[in-house]
Amino acid sequence: MxxxxxxxxxxxxxxxxxxxxxxxxxxxxxxxGEVAALAGVAAGTASxxxxxxxxxxPETRQRVLAAAKELNFHPNPLAxxxxxxxxWTVGLITTDSIGRFSIxxxxxxxxxxxxxxxxxxxxxxxxDAIREQHYVRTLLARRIDGIIxxxxxxxxxxxxxxxxxxxxxxxxxxxxxxxxxxxVADEPGGARLAVSHLVDSGRTRIAHITGPAHHHxxxxxxxxxxxxxxxxxxxLSGGRVYYGEWTELWGRHAAGQVLRADPGCDAIxxxxxxxxxxxxxxxxxxxxxxxxxxxxxxxxxxxxxxxxSRPALTTVDLSLAEIGRIAALRLLDAIANRxxxxxxxxxxxxxVRQSSIA
Amino acid sequence: MxxxxxxxxxxxxxxxxxxxxxxxxxxxxxxxGEVAALAGVAAGTASxxxxxxxxxxPETRQRVLAAAKELNFHPNPLAxxxxxxxxWTVGLITTDSIGRFSIxxxxxxxxxxxxxxxxxxxxxxxxDAIREQHYVRTLLARRIDGIIxxxxxxxxxxxxxxxxxxxxxxxxxxxxxxxxxxxVADEPGGARLAVSHLVDSGRTRIAHITGPAHHHxxxxxxxxxxxxxxxxxxxLSGGRVYYGEWTELWGRHAAGQVLRADPGCDAIxxxxxxxxxxxxxxxxxxxxxxxxxxxxxxxxxxxxxxxxSRPALTTVDLSLAEIGRIAALRLLDAIANRxxxxxxxxxxxxxVRQSSIA
DNA sequence: GCAGGATAGGAAAACCTTTTCCTGTTTTCC
DNA sequence: GGAAAACAGGAAAAGGTTTTCCTATCCTGC
Numbered sequence: 001m002x003x004x005x006x007x008x009x010x011x012x013x014x015x016x017x018x019x020x021x022x023x024x025x026x027x028x029x030x031x032x033g034e035v036a037a038l039a040g041v042a043a044g045t046a047s048x049x050x051x052x053x054x055x056x057x058p059e060t061r062q063r064v065l066a067a068a069k070e071l072n073f074h075p076n077p078l079a080x081x082x083x084x085x086x087x088w089t090v091g092l093i094t095t096d097s098i099g100r101f102s103i104x105x106x107x108x109x110x111x112x113x114x115x116x117x118x119x120x121x122x123x124x125x126x127x128d129a130i131r132e133q134h135y136v137r138t139l140l141a142r143r144i145d146g147i148i149x150x151x152x153x154x155x156x157x158x159x160x161x162x163x164x165x166x167x168x169x170x171x172x173x174x175x176x177x178x179x180x181x182x183x184v185a186d187e188p189g190g191a192r193l194a195v196s197h198l199v200d201s202g203r204t205r206i207a208h209i210t211g212p213a214h215h216h217x218x219x220x221x222x223x224x225x226x227x228x229x230x231x232x233x234x235x236l237s238g239g240r241v242y243y244g245e246w247t248e249l250w251g252r253h254a255a256g257q258v259l260r261a262d263p264g265c266d267a268i269x270x271x272x273x274x275x276x277x278x279x280x281x282x283x284x285x286x287x288x289x290x291x292x293x294x295x296x297x298x299x300x301x302x303x304x305x306x307x308x309s310r311p312a313l314t315t316v317d318l319s320l321a322e323i324g325r326i327a328a329l330r331l332l333d334a335i336a337n338r339x340x341x342x343x344x345x346x347x348x349x350x351x352v353r354q355s356s357i358a
Numbered sequence: 359m360x361x362x363x364x365x366x367x368x369x370x371x372x373x374x375x376x377x378x379x380x381x382x383x384x385x386x387x388x389x390x391g392e393v394a395a396l397a398g399v400a401a402g403t404a405s406x407x408x409x410x411x412x413x414x415x416p417e418t419r420q421r422v423l424a425a426a427k428e429l430n431f432h433p434n435p436l437a438x439x440x441x442x443x444x445x446w447t448v449g450l451i452t453t454d455s456i457g458r459f460s461i462x463x464x465x466x467x468x469x470x471x472x473x474x475x476x477x478x479x480x481x482x483x484x485x486d487a488i489r490e491q492h493y494v495r496t497l498l499a500r501r502i503d504g505i506i507x508x509x510x511x512x513x514x515x516x517x518x519x520x521x522x523x524x525x526x527x528x529x530x531x532x533x534x535x536x537x538x539x540x541x542v543a544d545e546p547g548g549a550r551l552a553v554s555h556l557v558d559s560g561r562t563r564i565a566h567i568t569g570p571a572h573h574h575x576x577x578x579x580x581x582x583x584x585x586x587x588x589x590x591x592x593x594l595s596g597g598r599v600y601y602g603e604w605t606e607l608w609g610r611h612a613a614g615q616v617l618r619a620d621p622g623c624d625a626i627x628x629x630x631x632x633x634x635x636x637x638x639x640x641x642x643x644x645x646x647x648x649x650x651x652x653x654x655x656x657x658x659x660x661x662x663x664x665x666x667s668r669p670a671l672t673t674v675d676l677s678l679a680e681i682g683r684i685a686a687l688r689l690l691d692a693i694a695n696r697x698x699x700x701x702x703x704x705x706x707x708x709x710v711r712q713s714s715i716a
Numbered sequence: 717g718c719a720g721g722a723t724a725g726g727a728a729a730a731c732c733t734t735t736t737c738c739t740g741t742t743t744t745c746c
Numbered sequence: 747g748g749a750a751a752a753c754a755g756g757a758a759a760a761g762g763t764t765t766t767c768c769t770a771t772c773c774t775g776c
Contacts, residue, residue: 028443029501031762042726047764054765055723074499078445079762081436082731085386089479097465099457107455107482119500121447122480124465141432142477143387248666274666281639305662308606308632390733400756405734412735413753437732440761 030071039067050075081143088118090331091139093160095127096152100302101320105150105171108324116332118145127151136162146331149175150324154187155216167334171327172320174343181334182343183327187217190316190348191224194269194297197314197350199232203267203295207237209254209279210271211246218243218271221299225269237265246271251278259286266294267356273298273305273315280309280355296355311354322346388429396425408433439501446476448689449497451518453485453509458660459678463508463529466682474690476503485509494520504689507533508682512545513574525692529685530678532701539692540701541685545575548674548706549582552627552655555672555708557590561625561653565595567612567637568629569604576601576629579657583627595623604629609636617644624652625714631656631663631673638667638713654713669712680704 036046041064048054049064050073067073081087090113094102110120121144125132139147146167149160156176160168163180174182198206208225211218222241229236238261244250251270255278258265270276276298283290290296290311298306301317323346333340394404399422406412407422408431425431439445448471452460468478479502483490497505504525507518514534518526521538532540556564566583569576580599587594596619602608609628613636616623628634634656641648648654648669656664659675681704691698 029498032764033762043762044727044764044766045725048725051764054725057724060724075764076440076762077500078436078439079731080764082434082440082733082762083764085731087436097461099461103455103457103461106480107484110482117496119479119481119496121477122464123477124468126465138475138477140387142435274662277666304632308635389731401732402734402736402757403755406755409734412755415754418754433734434732437761438734440732440763441734443761 029076030068030073032073032075035064035067035071035073038071039064085143086145086335087143088116089121089142089144090118090146090148090328091121091123091135091142091144092148092150093123093125093132093135093139094150094152095125095132096150097124097126098152101152101172101318102150104320105148105324105327108321108326109148109171109328110324111321112325112328112332118332133161136160140165145335148324148327148331149173150327153216154184154220167331167339169327169331169334171323172318178343179341181330181340183323183330184343184345185318185320185323186345186347187220188224189345190299190318191221191269192228193348193350194299194316195225195228197352197356198267198269198295198297199228199234201295201356204234205237205262205265206234206267206269207242207258207262207265208269208271209242209244209251209258209275211244211250211275213241213243215246221271237262237267244275246274248274248278248281251275251280252282253278255279255282256286259283259288267296268294269297271299273300273302273309273313276313276315276355277305277309280311280313284310291354291356298355301349301351306351306353309355314350314352314354314356317349317351319346319349387434388426388431390431390433393422393425393429393431396429397422443501444503444693445501446474447479447500447502448476448504448506448686449479449481449493449500449502450506450508451481451483451490451493451497452507453483453490453511455482455484456510459510459530459676460508462678463506463682463685466679466684467506467529467686468682469679470683470686470690476690491519494518498523503693506682506685506689507531508685511574512542512578525689525697527685527689527692529681530676536701537699539688539698541681541688542701542703543676543678543681544703544705545578546582547703548657548676549579549627550586551706551708552657552674553583553586555710555714556625556627556653556655557586557592559653559714562592563595563620563623564592564625564627565600565616565620565623566627566629567600567602567609567616567633569602569608569633571599571601573604579629595620595625602633604632606632606636606639609633609638610640611636613637613640614644617641617646625654626652627655629657631658631660631667631671634671634673634713635663635667638669638671642668649712649714656713659707659709664709664711667713672708672710672712672714675707675709677704677707 032046033043036043046064049056049061050068092106096102123135125135148169148171150171151173153173156174159175159177159180170180170182174184208222210222238258242254244254268279270279276296280290280296283294288294298313298315301315306313306315390404391401394401404422407414407419408426450464454460481493483493506527506529508529509531511531514532517533517535517538528540532542566580568580596616600612602612626637628637634654638648638654641652646652656671656673659673664671664673
């Protein structure tokens, strides 16, 4: 009974099947030389046939192609990389361990990189500068072709130390260095979208509850929400922005404050979906109907939160996948020596659900 | 007009700075030859010095080390890989686009792989078998050292097609083939943990609300919750398991059903945190106090859900990071030709919060 | 019949590192 | 003082692919 060995087999050299790793019966991947031998040509010729270069008889080319197919040949990317200086790999460094924001960005990036046969190495710095440095070094040592930096905050961040050695693009949170390439959400536009929606549906006493004032996202959204109100000749309900936390708890508290400050308030724009959800709960429990009495708009379009809320939340979608996709395109540009710089903005999208339908 | 071609130009050699990719002034990474030249030795000798092999005078070794440091030398992993047949890269294929389950697994795996200098290539199949096949082929073509397969479901899944060619470990959702290596959560133990907690705190009329009966997780949790009750001489409140959806909506509905079926019910064990959260809301709105009147235990420890709930949820943590870590260790074993097989179980952990504290 | 061009494909270098083998040189011991 | 052993480091091959250069064949036109 052969093939019944206890699977040891380290044996690097000697044997024809020499890869020590995948010791399964699985044949070691075919090499170009083997393809060439089967087709009866030289290795160089086989390379030309497979890559469509050089001058070959169609017949010869076919023979090589057939041999390659028969042996299930795939060129060893390590050898290719050694010559071309490219690895067809990019690193994605994120500070967002939960993945709430970075995963959609990653998926979008993959969509753009996949057709280029580029894979993504995911590195989670967990918000730790030391880990980030470590990952940058690791990625550089691996000779990756480029780096995408992302995170869960939209605040500008200092450039990646060491990123001068390789094309780098910042997604969602821009670099503080204007010479870097950054792709971010159109936060001002998102805030205007939300407020416009409320104003257009006839609301006039609109409050704004949001996260910590020192968070870029909170500040920008509040700023532009205010401006948009002013443009319609309106003022913030309660006369101020309710800054706090990005939590449901704060949403509940703040909704109460809003109602006390302005019992006639007919809409609340919340800085994120958690806050909006908290507000929805507090309003319902205070006997205020949503959306009939008070319309509610959130931000982020965090599906499970927005659809789990009662009622389901109208909210601003950051188009994270699109941000990732465009970041990847810019990275491809930089890799191909078409460098750019500056901040590119991706529009947000309003997703209308029950919480704002009058 | 030469050099003005429509961008074909691969141009490997010729120029001193030959890497077309990182065209920044950033110097191309130093090669071993350059280090050797600076140290005044042959390349082979430099290699020995840096890798601690061969017989060298300490002085020579130091000279090489110093040169390497000065040039910031890192060996080109492509050349190393070409020789060793390893890429120090593993693929992680997930079906969980949201990342709720796969990201913690990934982080745990990274913790185990990092010290081995192994990086993770993330591939999101988005639950599509075609994409999955595509990714497997891509990973194999890249000569990755191994694959970890994970997802958001705990149901056994068919083995990865083509995985015979490379060490593979299944995390969270096991392979249906018992010869494969799988690392899963101890679902029976988790369910028992939850019920034991309720029983130990004096609850006797315990209901169970969970997801679809055809989901492995729902079935197993329900089964073992029931057994644990039987062991204490108790029966399910309502006399049956409330199967439904993994949603808050179902949690709210079902909580109402539970109360109608057994007004004396004093605890509900829910199949996940969304359901538990829905139940918490429904109970509160029905004037039932949690945990005083009815204790509540969820499952999954989805932080934002469990802590956002009123009251915060006691819940079963799947130890996802630990599952990822162990899966990575098993993969390292397989890569090092210490193959194993079968399903390994990782204990769950009860996280106690307000919803169950009497 | 032959010069010269077009064609087809082979040979070899290059990429970078590791490892094996081998050659000098120094030391040790009698 | 000389033989053998120990030591230090160089030379070269290997690994798989791509590209460049070169040779051999076949035409074409005279």
